[in-house]
Amino acid sequence: MFCTEILNKIAKNSTIKKDEPMSQHTTFRIGGPADIFIEASDTEELINIIRYLQKEKWKYFVMGNGSNLLVDDRGYRGVIVSTKGNDNVHIYKDGNKNFINAGAGILLSKLASITAQNGFAGFEFAGGIPGTLGGAVAMNAGAYGGEIKDVIEQARVITINGDIITLKKDELEMSYRSSIIQKQHMVVLDALFAFGSGDKEQIISQMNEFNKQRRNKQPLEYGSAGSTFKRPKGYFAGKLIQDSGLKGYRCGDIMVSEKHSGFVVNVGNGTFEQAMNVIDHVRNEVMKNFGVNLELEVKILSD
Ligand SMILES: Cc1cc2nc3c(=O)[nH]c(=O)nc-3n(C[C@H](O)[C@H](O)[C@H](O)COP(=O)(O)OP(=O)(O)OC[C@H]3O[C@@H](n4cnc5c(N)ncnc54)[C@H](O)[C@@H]3O)c2cc1C
Structure with a gap:
């Protein structure tokens, strides 16, 4: 079992909870208790927490808004660190460029609203994505023809060795729903974005x-983690699923959405097992019918 005394000292403004149900921190509304759940209050405490967990070799997982996560009902034997308190914003102009530097925990909706209020153009695509900046950088989130990689300048990250480094846009190796952050288990602390100017209205x-x-x-x-599967090259996951006759396919309270087959949704008190059953069935059927391997976009957190 974990001793949280030192964590309380090095992260005294952060919220630390034991046996915290992850269903309360994920948009899928699924997930059992994390042994310890910490919401870091700011960048400094986020750094302290991560470095401490690394030094003590505690198992940890960093999350933002939990909008791309499916967590096991058995929970997580380790520490889950949420960045949501780390949401500071700094806005400045340089020549005809507009810059925003923001903490990893800020919600994209809030960041989008700030860009709009300031007449900064280029972030319109992101306003409806229900994640944090950190999650969006890690995932290279995108919608409506835009992606985080189009507007990011650099990100400050903490590596698995506890070093703090700044990665320029190219060094972030962003591609479709992927970045170096995920591959090398880095933690985004904050990021700098550049925008053009536009008409606020x-x-x-x-x-x-x-x-x-x-x-x-x-x-x-309904509860969900967004598009369950990545878009396979040359296809749309939703169409393959629909053409496999799986619209509305259900296991308990988890089902393939009737509205959008690319979404697996929780229509009540769905469980992790039910979600995995639906996901596995969909993948098997699409492979059988079309020979296409549906890769998960949703991140599964399970021991
Ligand atoms: C209704 C709905 C609609 C959606 N629409 C879209 C869409 O249009 N486009 C799109 O791209 N996605 C979409 N998503 C998925 C999701 O919102 C994005 O992937 C988002 O970027 C995840 O951010 P998050 O903060 O919730 O990350 P989480 O779900 O908390 O975590 C996701 C991954 O990011 C990692 N992560 C989180 N924070 C950090 C950090 N600070 N440093 C390092 N790694 C971190 C986690 O470890 C995990 O691997 C949608 C989801 C829902 C529920």
Whole structure:
């Protein structure tokens, strides 16, 4: 068992909880207790926490808003660190470029609203993605033709050895839902974005339009982790699933959304096991019918 006394000292403004149900911290609303759950209050405490966990060789996992996670009902035997308290924002201009440096825990919706209010163009695509900056950088999140890699300048990260380094855009090795952050288990502390200038009303109107499209197409009324599978080259996962006759396929309270087959949703009190059953069935059927391997976009956290 873990002793949290030292953690309480080095992260005294952070929230530390024992046996915290992860269903309360994931948009899928699934997941058993984490032995320890810490919400870091700011960058300094996030660094202290990560370095301490690394030094003591405690098992840990860093998360943002839990909008791309499926956590096992048995929970997590280790420490889950949420960055959500680390949400400071610094805005400045240099020539005709607009810059925002923000903490890993800021929600993309908040960041998008800040860009809109300041007339900064280029982040319209991200306003409806329900993640944090850190999760979005790790995942190279994207929508409506835009991706984080289009607007990011650099990210400050902590490596698995506890070193703090700054990675420029190219060094982040961002590609479709992938980055060096995931591959090398780095933790994003904060990131710098550059935007052009635009008309505030137009930016807001574009964001509203994208959000309307989301509400029309996505099953936002249910718990989910967004698109369950990555887009296979040359196909759309949702179409392959629908053409396999799996729309509405259900196991307990977990089902393939009737509205968008690319989403596996939790319509009530779905469990991890039910979610895995649906995911495995979908993958098997799509492979059988089309010979396409559906790769998971959702991250599974299970011992
Ligand atoms: C309804 C819905 C719609 C969605 N639409 C989209 C969409 O249009 N486009 C899209 O790309 N995604 C979409 N998603 C998925 C999700 O919102 C994104 O992947 C988002 O970027 C995840 O951010 P998060 O903070 O929630 O990360 P989490 O779910 O908490 O974590 C996801 C991954 O990021 C890692 N991570 C989180 N924070 C950090 C950090 N600070 N440093 C290092 N690694 C970190 C975690 O370890 C994990 O591997 C959607 C999800 C939902 C529920």
